[in-house]
Amino acid sequence: MTLLIDGKKISAAVVEQLAIDTKTFIAEFGVTPGLAVVLVGDDPASQVYVRNKVKQATAAGFHSTEHRLPADTGQEELNALVEQLNNDPSVHGILVQLPLPEQLNEPEIIRLIAAEKDVDGFHPLNVGALASGMAELIPCTPMGCMIMLEKTLGDLSGKHAVVVGRSNIVGKPMAALLLQANCTVTVVHSRSAEIEAICRQADILVAAVGRPEMIRGSWIKPGATVIDVGINAVEKDGKRRLVGDVAFGEASEVAGAISPVPGGVGPMTIACLMKNTLTAARQQVSA
Numbered sequence: 028m029t030l031l032i033d034g035k036k037i038s039a040a041v042v043e044q045l046a047i048d049t050k051t052f053i054a055e056f057g058v059t060p061g062l063a064v065v066l067v068g069d070d071p072a073s074q075v076y077v078r079n080k081v082k083q084a085t086a087a088g089f090h091s092t093e094h095r096l097p098a099d100t101g102q103e104e105l106n107a108l109v110e111q112l113n114n115d116p117s118v119h120g121i122l123v124q125l126p127l128p129e130q131l132n133e134p135e136i137i138r139l140i141a142a143e144k145d146v147d148g149f150h151p152l153n154v155g156a157l158a159s160g161m162a163e164l165i166p167c168t169p170m171g172c173m174i175m176l177e178k179t180l181g182d183l184s185g186k187h188a189v190v191v192g193r194s195n196i197v198g199k200p201m202a203a204l205l206l207q208a209n210c211t212v213t214v215v216h217s218r219s220a221e222i223e224a225i226c227r228q229a230d231i232l233v234a235a236v237g238r239p240e241m242i243r244g245s246w247i248k249p250g251a252t253v254i255d256v257g258i259n260a261v262e263k264d265g266k267r268r269l270v271g272d273v274a275f276g277e278a279s280e281v282a283g284a285i286s287p288v289p290g291g292v293g294p295m296t297i298a299c300l301m302k303n304t305l306t307a308a309r310q311q312v313s314a
């Protein structure tokens with residue numbers, strides 16, 4: 028029997044607890060946690076995420092604002108908005124939706140966000156803290172994957188975890204968290220040899236590639252736990268639908284447990300963004 032790792036359900040429990048913690052926080056400090064989401068351009072997928080984020084922020088009891096800028100926004104203008112949010116005491120968390128249009132310098136923006144308001148955990152100070160096990164703000168998607176893994180497996184010590192993908196957003200911080208949880212960690216990417224054979228050795232397989240259904244059933248060790256981070260929009264029978272980086276049908280015949288797309292990592296990411304917003308607000312009121 029294969030276990031379905033239900034991200035929708037697990038994330039609902041996380042948000043429910045968070046709403047309780049937020050109430051306590053507001054009662055104690057008289058401050059409502061504030062989240063600002065910045066979206067440059069009108070990428071339809073990003074609009075979906077931003078909508079979900081604003082909805083969940085409201086459910087958690089936060090104050091949330093959405094800042095939409097046109098696709099041809101210049102660096103100066105975006106910098107000015109980020110600085111304004113950095114200086115706004117009602118804003119505790121800032122998320123700039125990535126990727127940015129190509130005229131904008133992404134590293135410059137990530138550095139400009141105040142590290143204590145960086146609820147994505149992408150600022151170099153937060154990346155360094157994560158690498159040395161001192162992180163407060165942990166990237167949302169990998170944090171969500173860890174919650175799912177711990178809920179499914181309990182202690183992860185000694186397990187061989189294979190992460191497919193090495194982006195700053197998912198693959199690298201995922202590997203850091205798995206290592207911290209005492210896994211033996213292998214990271215593979217587009218230049219790796221023997222990816223299939225390496226995947227087949229995984230007790231835990233995390234797919235963050237951005238290639239629809241790349242990971243086949245035959246790549247999975249029987250009984251393994253599979254976390255599918257991929258969000259890929261594909262056309263099927265003239266309809267747009269979302270698929271992951273794992274061929275779900277085949278994989279679920281081999282895996283011991285597997286997360287679906289949609290309804291897996293996506294909702295967990297948003298729940299963890301809310302967790303980070305409360306963490307950031309806590310840090311700022313006690314600073």
Ligand SMILES: NC(=O)C1=CN([C@@H]2O[C@H](COP(=O)(O)OP(=O)(O)OC[C@H]3O[C@@H](n4cnc5c(N)ncnc54)[C@H](OP(=O)(O)O)[C@@H]3O)[C@@H](O)[C@H]2O)C=CC1
Pocket residue numbers: 168191192193194195196197198215216217218222235236237238256257258259292293296
């Ligand atoms: N559910 C959620 O909340 C989130 C989902 N996502 C989704 O996760 C997926 C990955 O996102 P992200 O990490 O940002 O993507 P990136 O494109 O930044 O990184 C993809 C990684 O996969 C590697 N890769 C690409 N092709 C292959 C291949 N054929 N074999 C092995 N490795 C390969 C790349 O290698 P190299 O480094 O060598 O180029 C790179 O490291 C996407 O589908 C994205 O939409 C992302 C963020 C959040």
Ligand SMILES: Nc1nc(=O)c2c([nH]1)NC[C@@H]1CN(c3ccc(C(=O)N[C@@H](CCC(=O)O)C(=O)O)cc3)C=[N+]21
Pocket residue numbers: 075076079122123124125126147167168258269288289290291292293294296297
């Ligand atoms: N600075 C920044 N931080 C991010 O965390 C970030 C980002 N930029 N850019 C884009 C990616 C992608 N991402 C998702 C969030 C939620 C869902 C999500 O809610 N998915 C639902 C359904 C979505 C749908 O129906 O389209 C699900 O999988 O069930 C998906 C993807 C966050 N990202």
Ligand SMILES: [Mg+2]
Pocket residue numbers: 147166167168196296
């Ligand atoms: Mg994130």
